[in-house]
Amino acid sequence: MTVVRFAPSPTGRLHLGNARLALANWLFARAHGGQFILRLDDTDTARSREEFALAIQEDLLWLGLEWDLLVRQSARMDRYRAAFEHLREEGRLYPCYETSEELELRRRLQLARGEPPRYDRSALNLTDADRLRLEEEGRRPHWRLLLADEDVSWTDLVRGRVQFEARHISDPVLFREDGRPLYTLSSVVDDIELGVTHIIRGADHVANTAVQLQLFAALGSDPSVFAFAHVPLLTDAGGGPLSKREGSFSLADVRERGIEAAAVTSLLARLGTPDPVVPSADLRVLAEGFDLSRFGRASPRFDMADLERLNAAILHQLDYSDVAARLGAMGLNDFDEQLWLAIRGNLTRLDDATYWHVVCRGDLPAPTALDRDFAEKAAELLPDEPWNEQTWRTWTTRISEATGRRGKSLYHPLRMVLTGRDQGPELKLLLPQIGRAKTLERLRAAAAAAADDAAPPTS
DSSP, rough: EEEEEEEOSSOOOBHHHHHHHHHHHHHHHHHTTTEEEEEEEOOOTTTTOOOHHHHHHHHHHTOOOOEEEEEEGGGOHHHHHHHHHHHHTTTTTTOOOHHHHHHHHHHHHHHHTTOOOOEEEEOGGGHEEEEEEHHHOOOOOOOEEEESSSSSSEEETEEEEEEEEEGGGGOEEOOOOTBBBBBHEEEEEEHHTOOOOOEEEEGGGHHHHHHHHHHHHHHTGGGGGGGEEEOOBBBTTTTOOGGGTTOOHHHHHHHTTOOOHHHHHHHHHHHHHOOOOOOOSSHHHHHHHHHGGGSSSOEEOOOOHHHHHHHHHHHHHOOOOHHHHHEEEEEETTTTTTHHHHGGGGSGGGGHHHHHHHHHSOOOOOOOOOHHHHHHHHTOHHHHHHOOOTHHHHHHHHHHHHOOOOHHHHHHHHHHHHSSSSOOOOHHHHHHHHHHHHHHHHHHHHHHHHHHHHHHOOO
């Protein structure tokens, strides 16, 4: 069975880049009848927070990405310790005592000489006496994996053939000085034991894969059974790295802007592929034929304007049953299906429905002034109820014949009086929702407002 995992660290809220990777994993699993694992990489106890772990789950459920299994790395520390003992017994781990400042200095010197920044394995030359002396000075070792001096290659589902020369691969640190495992090790242990078959993650992990392929083998697993796909990271509209300061948003921010989850998933499922973005509120449609090979190697650009346009398109196709509960939660309890069908084509956010509910079910805050003779004639010619989609045409035809008005001079003032706005839903759909009584009331109020405007000022 195909098994994938999405493995965020609960050190903050999910952002759109995270969401794209989660979605790619989920769609791939569903397209292949497989399982989607949510793994919380929470071994960094100093930065991990339960509030973020819960927020991540909330964000995924908002997107519709339900998981088949939830795993917390903090509950699997015994498994990482067992891997540590195995690697040490096999002679694949060795202790190192350099400080971060010492390592950074070596790295800079290597770069200055035009050499790849690779650990020089000087710790392998330490004697037992050297190690004892360092520990008596208060230093505690971090532990590195002793890599085989061989090139590493694999066929990536996104990038194609990838190869790393041994001279460019450095022995990775697997355990910190305090004994906590690093991602490089814990991720591999989990992928083996949880039966993960496809590792779909960001392109920033390509170098990690070169190391982890050797680690899979060192832990007794066949590296060839794992497939890798490294998806390019998103950039902003200008091609730079996503940054909140420049307008990149967490999923929580996106929700607060009134963006629909379906708009996010519809855009992210196709962003970076040559395939057109098709607005769909059904994740099963997005999963059909989902193909990682469609992703290009270039970093796709994310533009919030694209998401907002897609958001409107999603709203325009939603059925009343899709939004009824949400409208009720907004306090719009008498918002029925006919009103929804009348106004949905003009929404950019679901919150916009509140205004049109006021137009049809409430009272406009202030009347629009309208020529008194025109307003009185329009009121006189109002058809009797019941009203339907033909009522607007019948009424405006009568007004036009009586006043000689046509086009904008006829329709625009009526729209302003009825809705308070110069644009909006088709009035043939909206007029029956407003009803005869409110229409008559607004025409009379508009005539009165015009009379007030025309009255001479009092001394």
